[in-house]
Amino acid sequence: MTPNPRHSLRPRQIPIQDQGRTQLQRVQTGALIIIAFAVVLFLLVQARFLLISLATAIVLFSLTSDAINFIARQKIGPIRIPNLVASVTALVLISAALLTSTSIILSQINTVLTTTLSYAESAPKAVAAMFAWLGHDVEQAVFNSVSSVDITSYLRTGASQAGNLMSATVLVILFVGFLFAERIWFSTKLVNFFGDEDQAERVGKVMSTIIHRVNYYLLVKTLVSVATGGMVFVVAKAFNLDLAAALGILTFVLNYIPNIGSIVATVLVALVTYVQTGQPAPTAAIFVVVGVIQFVNGSIIDPMLMGRALRLSSFGIIINLAFWGAVWGVPGMFLSVPIMVAMMIICSQVPELRPIAILLSRQGLPEDDAAAPSQAPAPKDEK
Numbered sequence: 332m333t334p335n336p337r338h339s340l341r342p343r344q345i346p347i348q349d350q351g352r353t354q355l356q357r358v359q360t361g362a363l364i365i366i367a368f369a370v371v372l373f374l375l376v377q378a379r380f381l382l383i384s385l386a387t388a389i390v391l392f393s394l395t396s397d398a399i400n401f402i403a404r405q406k407i408g409p410i411r412i413p414n415l416v417a418s419v420t421a422l423v424l425i426s427a428a429l430l431t432s433t434s435i436i437l438s439q440i441n442t443v444l445t446t447t448l449s450y451a452e453s454a455p456k457a458v459a460a461m462f463a464w465l466g467h468d469v470e471q472a473v474f475n476s477v478s479s480v481d482i483t484s485y486l487r488t489g490a491s492q493a494g495n496l497m498s499a500t501v502l503v504i505l506f507v508g509f510l511f512a513e514r515i516w517f518s519t520k521l522v523n524f525f526g527d528e529d530q531a532e533r534v535g536k537v538m539s540t541i542i543h544r545v546n547y548y549l550l551v552k553t554l555v556s557v558a559t560g561g562m563v564f565v566v567a568k569a570f571n572l573d574l575a576a577a578l579g580i581l582t583f584v585l586n587y588i589p590n591i592g593s594i595v596a597t598v599l600v601a602l603v604t605y606v607q608t609g610q611p612a613p614t615a616a617i618f619v620v621v622g623v624i625q626f627v628n629g630s631i632i633d634p635m636l637m638g639r640a641l642r643l644s645s646f647g648i649i650i651n652l653a654f655w656g657a658v659w660g661v662p663g664m665f666l667s668v669p670i671m672v673a674m675m676i677i678c679s680q681v682p683e684l685r686p687i688a689i690l691l692s693r694q695g696l697p698e699d700d701a702a703a704p705s706q707a708p709a710p711k712d713e714k
Contacts, residue, residue, distance in 0.1 A: 375658050383662045384499055388506030390669055391429075393542040394549060395421045396514065418511040426504045433500045436584075439577045446574055457606045533680075541676050545669045551636045556586035559593075559628045563600060566620050570613055574603055586629070588664045589648050593625040642693045643671060 375382060402417040459474035522531040564579030572578065578600050585592035601618040608614065651671045655663030671691060678688035 384502040388503045392510040556583045647691045
């Protein structure tokens, strides 16, 4: 009996009951994803002090891990430097650098707070004078608005937050110390965790790629930020600004925040100039000079040194910056790019998450240095 061609070409229909069950499963999966994201976001906000310290410690550990391995390979005569000695030396140097940097930042914050109090009375008048060209009514309205701001309360809040900086530094040093203590057995733990040496090697390669990319980014960013901060300090000194050192350090720190930090630093320098001098000509001059410095260093030298080390989407950087800024505040802005680099490299190695890596990359070409897990290892030649 020959089959009817009409019936053979008719598509197979899924029963209505199965369709409803499939749709219900999709809704449940979506709801679970939303709940999991909300829980993770809640934990990120509630434990942000510990998580920010831990993330900073991981970044510092990644910066020095290659240096420790290099030191541990060196020999003094026939004796090789032990890993323990290299780790302890690195930890002491990191602790000294962190404590020194924190002391310098706290002293500059104290200088800024003291100077701000001295300029608190003249600041409303100086800011209102910037809008004098719009008429007396507008100028008076701006003066009343600025005068109503309670600067003392903001300074008190800033001082209390600055006081947490030293405790955060101590916590970061403790985290780095524990990471150094665990680094010797990390490879063994990785193999035992996955139960497969090839899989552990691929994961280790991905982690090594993340460390190298983040290290290179931080190295270039530090060099460019030091140069920019030094130039701003020289310019501020040339204009006889009272906060020249503080502005130089602030420019150095803010340049780690992508895209927005340089703009904020330039505006702050111009605002301090106008509040101190009260004259538009020096303010415009220093605004132009500092703006040129930021543009040359940030838009020409920085990308030239970075090369292809960071192929991140500019829009993705802004979204990432806004998200981590909302979750962790200003420290989240500093950590946004290293986190984004790690996310792009990890997502590029997971086939299900590769579309996310494509969206995060600049040209749709995510990081491809590490071997993807889906790739099987090359067969060995049989002898």
